[in-house]
Amino acid sequence: MRYGYFDDAAREYVIDRVDVPVSMTNYLGTQRMGTVISHNAGGYSWLDSPQHHRITRFRPNGVPMDWPGHYVYLRDDESGKYWSLSWQPTGLPLDEAKYEARHGLSYSRFKCDYQDISAEQILFIPREAGKEDPVEIFDVRIRNNSSRERNLSVYGYVEFSFHEIDMDNQNFQMSLYAAGSHYENDAVLCELHYEPNAWQFFAGNFVPDGYDGVREAFIGNYCTERNPAGVNTGKLTASHELGGNPCGALQKKLTLKPGEEARVLFYLGTGKGDAAEKARKRYDEAGTDEAFAELRSFWDAKLGGLQVTVPHENMNRSLNIWNLYQSEVNVLFSRFSSFIEVGGRTGLGYRDTAQDAMCIPHAEPDMCMKRIRQLLHGQMKQGYGLHLFDPAVLEKEETDGFKSPTVIPEADKKGMLHGLKDACADDALWLIPAIVENVRESGDLSFFDQEIPFADEGSGTVWDHMKAALDFSYEQVGSHGVTKGLRADWNDCLNLGGGESAMVAFLLVWATNHFLDAARAMGRKEDEAKYTALKAHMEETCRKQLWDGKWFLRGFTAAGAPIGSQAAVEGKVHMESNTWAVISGAADREQGLSCMDAVDEWLYTPWGLMLNAPSFVTLDDSIGFVTRVYPGVKENGAIFSHPNPWAWVAECMLGRGSRAMKFYDALLPENQNDKMEIRQAEPYSYCQFIMGKDHTAHGRARHPFMTGSSGWAYYAATRYMLGIRPGFEGLTVDPCIPAHWDGFEAVRKWRGAEYRIKVTNPSHVEKGIGRILADGKPVETIPVFDEGIHFIDVELKGE
Numbered sequence: 101m102r103y104g105y106f107d108d109a110a111r112e113y114v115i116d117r118v119d120v121p122v123s124m125t126n127y128l129g130t131q132r133m134g135t136v137i138s139h140n141a142g143g144y145s146w147l148d149s150p151q152h153h154r155i156t157r158f159r160p161n162g163v164p165m166d167w168p169g170h171y172v173y174l175r176d177d178e179s180g181k182y183w184s185l186s187w188q189p190t191g192l193p194l195d196e197a198k199y200e201a202r203h204g205l206s207y208s209r210f211k212c213d214y215q216d217i218s219a220e221q222i223l224f225i226p227r228e229a230g231k232e233d234p235v236e237i238f239d240v241r242i243r244n245n246s247s248r249e250r251n252l253s254v255y256g257y258v259e260f261s262f263h264e265i266d267m268d269n270q271n272f273q274m275s276l277y278a279a280g281s282h283y284e285n286d287a288v289l290c291e292l293h294y295e296p297n298a299w300q301f302f303a304g305n306f307v308p309d310g311y312d313g314v315r316e317a318f319i320g321n322y323c324t325e326r327n328p329a330g331v332n333t334g335k336l337t338a339s340h341e342l343g344g345n346p347c348g349a350l351q352k353k354l355t356l357k358p359g360e361e362a363r364v365l366f367y368l369g370t371g372k373g374d375a376a377e378k379a380r381k382r383y384d385e386a387g388t389d390e391a392f393a394e395l396r397s398f399w400d401a402k403l404g405g406l407q408v409t410v411p412h413e414n415m416n417r418s419l420n421i422w423n424l425y426q427s428e429v430n431v432l433f434s435r436f437s438s439f440i441e442v443g444g445r446t447g448l449g450y451r452d453t454a455q456d457a458m459c460i461p462h463a464e465p466d467m468c469m470k471r472i473r474q475l476l477h478g479q480m481k482q483g484y485g486l487h488l489f490d491p492a493v494l495e496k497e498e499t500d501g502f503k504s505p506t507v508i509p510e511a512d513k514k515g516m517l518h519g520l521k522d523a524c525a526d527d528a529l530w531l532i533p534a535i536v537e538n539v540r541e542s543g544d545l546s547f548f549d550q551e552i553p554f555a556d557e558g559s560g561t562v563w564d565h566m567k568a569a570l571d572f573s574y575e576q577v578g579s580h581g582v583t584k585g586l587r588a589d590w591n592d593c594l595n596l597g598g599g600e601s602a603m604v605a606f607l608l609v610w611a612t613n614h615f616l617d618a619a620r621a622m623g624r625k626e627d628e629a630k631y632t633a634l635k636a637h638m639e640e641t642c643r644k645q646l647w648d649g650k651w652f653l654r655g656f657t658a659a660g661a662p663i664g665s666q667a668a669v670e671g672k673v674h675m676e677s678n679t680w681a682v683i684s685g686a687a688d689r690e691q692g693l694s695c696m697d698a699v700d701e702w703l704y705t706p707w708g709l710m711l712n713a714p715s716f717v718t719l720d721d722s723i724g725f726v727t728r729v730y731p732g733v734k735e736n737g738a739i740f741s742h743p744n745p746w747a748w749v750a751e752c753m754l755g756r757g758s759r760a761m762k763f764y765d766a767l768l769p770e771n772q773n774d775k776m777e778i779r780q781a782e783p784y785s786y787c788q789f790i791m792g793k794d795h796t797a798h799g800r801a802r803h804p805f806m807t808g809s810s811g812w813a814y815y816a817a818t819r820y821m822l823g824i825r826p827g828f829e830g831l832t833v834d835p836c837i838p839a840h841w842d843g844f845e846a847v848r849k850w851r852g853a854e855y856r857i858k859v860t861n862p863s864h865v866e867k868g869i870g871r872i873l874a875d876g877k878p879v880e881t882i883p884v885f886d887e888g889i890h891f892i893d894v895e896l897k898g899e
Contacts, residue, residue, distance in 0.1 A: 101777040103115055106770070107202070111205055128236065129234070133145065133225050140189075141171055142188065154263055164189070168258075177252060177253055185219050186201065186210040192214065210222075219243070223237070223239075226395065232382070233369055235368060237388055240364040244357065244360050254352050255331055256304065262278055263298060278343075280293060280344070283311060290348070298370075305364065312330055312340075314346070317337045406419075408420060408847075412761075414771055433806070435452060447491070448474060448475070450487050450528070457471040473552060479568065483571055483572025485524075493516055522587055525589045530607075531565070539618070543884070549561050582605045595721075595724035596722075596724065599656050606677065606681050609638055643686065648665050650666060651678050651695040664712070671713075671726075673698050673713055679699065683749050704766070706766055707772075707790045708790055710737050710738065710739050761838045767786070782805075787807065822846065831850060831883075832882070851884055853890060855885075856889060861896045862896075865898035868899035870898075873891075
């Protein structure tokens with residue numbers, strides 16, 4: 101069953117059946133201000149922090165789902181009938197009203213046809229100019245399709261947040277007296293009284309015919325957003341008061357002749373009445389059109405860094421639009437702003453942020469580098485990373501300004517720093533390939549020598565930081581010589597304590613490979629020699645200690661018991677260790693083929709690869725919390741999406757393009773558009789996990805958008821399946837594709853030049869370069885061009 105379709109020309113996903121069983125979400129904003137919004141206009145906004153600077157209120161995991169939101173209502177003032185432009189909250193019968201929602205790149209559209217009135221609401225956040233505070237615009241168009249004159253009222257509505265998520269959800273003996281509503285400059289204002297100069301506004305491009313600033317006045321007693329009293333009666337009460345539940349509700353009366361169209365704009369932002377007035381002037385109708393066009397151009401440029409044409413419609417759709425878009429959202433907003441992570445935490449998760457920044461430097465160079473600098477500052481001098489930290493706390497200087505004892509405690513840098521017992525073994529290792537991939541993209545070798553502070557004491561060059569991460573990991577080994585798992589490795593539920601992690605050992609080898617490539621580019625032979633020797637020793641140890649005859653162990657418990665062996669009844673085969681054995685190059689070819697065959701045999705499902713199998717059902721705290729998780733859920737036998745692309749990379753490194761495509765197709769959201777009754781998640785977004793075979797809801801996807809799955813899917817598909825990889829001194833094009841493909845084309849922009857790539861596969865092989873032509877001339881390596889358009893022809897011939 102499907103509820104929508106892809107409009108590739110518009111770069112929109114169209115929900116034409118709006119009674120979807122779950123929320124279909126989107127993200128607005130590309131800079132400081134953000135909004136997460138559902139296909140029914142439910143959601144919330146924030147500025148800088150979804151935890152500490154919430155603008156609108158939201159009730160997560162509630163019934164009805166995704167209320168409140170950023171709503172626009174219409175009322176026929178003659179008949180008294182009213183409806184919302186998004187299907188919810190009024191929820192008209194769908195055999196009486198026609199609704200449609202369209203999610204685009206950083207905007208959403210809501211369309212309604214009812215009672216011979218066509219209306220559309222576009223929500224978007226313009227890109228900021230200079231230091232102007234951003235606003236969210238509700239761009240509303242209403243058309244009278246009837247043969248008679250219509251008298252209508254249009255209402256915009258938001259419920260303001262108390263600014264802090266904890267204040268929104270608890271301790272109302274304080275919260276209900278911490279904010280008040282005012283009316284100024286034809287705008288409803290929310291004053292955050294306990295915070296100096298903290299205001300929020302809701303305004304329109306008109307002089308309102310009515311307003312309310314108190315939620316109870318607009319909604320009414322024993323009513324909801326479905327049937328608000330102010331819309332039901334057609335009269336707003338000019339309510340405002342100090343304290344209570346502030347809201348913003350504005351009414352504009354319209355008279356439309358037959359065929360006439362009206363346009364109404366609403367503005368949501370921070371500041372007082374003067375800020376609202378500036379928004380009106382800056383974003384009148386012409387300014388709004390210009391801002392929306394600028395937003396479209398912004399995404400044109402982002403997507404234009406790499407465009408592919410392959411004989412796979414959904415792969416084109418994903419790589420050219422939705423996969424990159426989701427990856428960008430993750431870099432911009434990290435993890436804590438969604439309908440799942442509802443702003444309850446602030447800061448950056450170390451490992452996730454590093455991988456986000458590693459995967460798309462061509463599209464988001466500035467933000468990726470900003471994240472890398474923040475992560476470098478979040479690294480302890482001993483070498484490990486702070487698992488969850490707020491960069492603002494590390495960068496903050498002490499002030500003597502106002503501090504309220506009743507809002508939130510002041511963030512404490514010392515309290516954020518943690519010792520080895522709370523360190524995750526993998527965190528800082530991800531930083532090394534993230535740094536190296538960004539420098540390969542930019543060519544700026546000087547970055548390695550930039551000085552950046554450590555989180556606890558002192559500073560060092562970027563090069564010093566990378567060496568600290570490697571040295572720490574090579575020192576943290578257990579009784580088998582394998583790298584320790586510490587509090588956890590990538591799998592937060594595998595808590596080995598003093599045990600050893602095969603995945604971290606292989607990840608260490610892979611990170612060292614990236615470091616050695618950088619060392620050669622920098623001419624640092626002493627470091628190259630040192631870490632080459634350390635890597636070789638770890639590889640030998642892994643092959644000796646972790647190989648179990650058909651696949652690699654997942655590791656050892658603190659007592660030395662193997663995890664993921666042939667003898668195991670539960671948790672027999674694990675994806676992380678086997679994929680990384682191949683990706684790192686530590687496995688020999690025979691081992692690589694065997695362990696990935698085991699991944700296919702034990703972990704493959706039509707919905708993707710499970711993380712492990714069979715699921716754990718016996719409690720064993722020596723392995724970790726994973727044994728306490730329901731079978732088939734999340735880390736215990738679910739199809740955890742994030743590591744699925746590791747299997748695509750591994751199969752490509754083994755030269756098995758058809759197998760890689762089999763795994764890719766199983767997870768690809770776009771392939772599941774017609775299976776919504778099972779998947780129950782956005783078909784344009786990778787999700788954190790999908791229920792595994794050991795769960796009754798096998799195939800149900802959960803937790804969209806905010807997952808490292810998207811970045812890794814893009815990285816694996818473009819750099820290994822299509823094989824387009826930038827290096828320090830040239831561009832590699834080394835695909836691994838299904839044998840039936842005749843080839844593909846791509847346009848890659850890199851270091852000021854445009855590479856128009858054409859791959860042909862006359863022998864119908866899966867991997868192997870026959871010849872490469874650069875502008876018609878045979879080359880061994882595709883060189884770095886400083887400018888211009890260059891034609892790259894690659895012919896596959898087999899290995």
